[in-house]
Amino acid sequence: MAEKITTYRFDCLDQTLSQLNQEDCTIIAGGTDVMVLHKSRRGVPPKIPKPVVFIDHFSELKRVYQNHKDLHIGTCCTYSELLEDPLIPIPLKNAIKTIAAPAIRNRGTLGGNICNASPAGDTLPLLYVYNTKLLLRSVNGDRVVAISDFIQGPRRVQRHHNEMLIEIILPSVLEEGSHVVFEKVGNRNADAIAKVSFAGYIRLNGFRIKDVRFAFGAVGPTMVRSIDIEKKLLGLTIPLADADIAQIVAAFDKIIKPIDDQRSTALYRKTVALNLLRYFLCMKQYQSN
Ligand SMILES: Cc1cc2nc3c(=O)[nH]c(=O)nc-3n(C[C@H](O)[C@H](O)[C@H](O)COP(=O)(O)OP(=O)(O)OC[C@H]3O[C@@H](n4cnc5c(N)ncnc54)[C@H](O)[C@@H]3O)c2cc1C
Incomplete structure (x- = not known):
């Protein structure tokens, strides 16, 4: 018999953050890495050892906007959404076009690619040369960290269990030249x-x-x-x-x-x-x- 998994899908982000503060959960954005990581043999549901919290439905995590010369990208923007967005730089779109196939690009998120921290994550080399900063949030407040400090090794990131990635910030990316x-x-x-x-x-x-x-x-x-x-x-x-x-x-x-x-x-x-x-x-x- 399939094992039960506790799942949360809160109406607001604050509830999600307070749940993360109470309990160590697996965050699922698009799930394209999480499901592979926890897959079982064919026909058997995945085994996810921790409770799951879904975040892909929050509109505030899907915004792309410009603040002075910086570009802010919501962590849950899917690749397909980013390909359609006029603010996303062409080189980043070129990288996204090489990722998987449309079905995965419809689910997979930029934030998921970063937090999964694969050495072969396709958006990562560009995000490094853009000197990307990451906005993380917990019940204790916000902090901003450089992507090169956040990613520590394969699947290892400097994230406290009560924190969520909120925005990816590309500094001065809209500067000419x-x-x-x-x-x-x-x-x-x-x-x-x-x-x-x-x-x-x-x-x-x-x-x-x-x-x-x-x-x-x-x-x-x-x-x-x-x-x-x-x-x-x-x-x-x-x-x-x-x-x-x-x-x-x-x-x-x-x-x-x-x-x-x-x-x-x-x-x-x-x-x-x-x-x-x-x-x-x-x-x-x-x-x-
Ligand atoms: C068939 C297939 C092909 C693929 N091809 C490619 C490819 O060509 N190139 C490539 O780079 N990748 C590829 N991937 C990997 C994957 O699609 C990407 O890494 C994708 O960006 C992951 O995003 P997601 O939203 O699905 O992440 P999820 O699976 O939801 O999450 C990934 C990790 O990040 C954490 N996480 C997600 N969002 C947050 C957040 N906001 N705050 C804190 N933690 C968070 C999760 O807990 C988990 O640890 C492929 C995957 C599959 C299944």
Whole structure:
């Protein structure tokens, strides 16, 4: 006989937060990761050890709005909703289009991708180069944390059991002049988990580099980003000299340490990651997007 699961679906967010304060629950937004994590063998209902609290029905968690130059995205916006929203930056839409297939994109949420903290989460490299901040809420109030501090390892995030992710904040993303790319390498163009992913961000003043950021996915326990390496490029002009490109690639070669698994080999992942970086650095022109 199927085991009973206690589930909550409150009318208001405050009730949800007070329940989370009383009891350690599994939060379900779209459920596309939770259901896989707790799946049983075919025909047997999933076993979820904790009570479940649903949050996907709260309209306040589905808002996308601009506050000065920052973009605020509600944690429960589904991928399909984000693809339709005119405020969402094109590179993020490009990343979303590579995620799963429409059925999953109709359920899966941006907040779920972050809180699941998979090394292969497709939105994560971009969210790292956007310097994303996360608004978390509990009965004790709100706090804002950088995504790179929040994600600690595979499926490990710095969230207290009484907290919920409320908003994803992309600082200054609506500022003119940055060129951002996302590249994902998988077995096919859609419905494939990444073997390697890469996000690059560059902002120029004329030909001079004012800001530059890189993040690599699926080549370590979390996204690989190095502010120290990025700093070496500040103030240089494009096109970059071959020696500068080689120095940056060599620096990332030292810190990218992928593993072999069922999806790919460490050697393939490292080679492709460095090729994507080299390709980004070799561009002679960057167009603002
Ligand atoms: C067939 C299939 C294909 C997939 N393909 C891809 C792919 O190509 N790329 C990719 O990146 N992912 C993929 N995924 C994974 C998944 O769809 C995404 O990670 C999705 O974004 C998860 O969102 P969700 O709302 O369904 O999360 P859920 O399953 O609801 O939650 C995921 C985790 O986050 C926690 N959580 C969710 N919301 C909050 C919140 N507001 N506050 C605190 N904790 C929260 C949950 O408790 C859980 O631990 C795939 C999944 C499936 C089943």
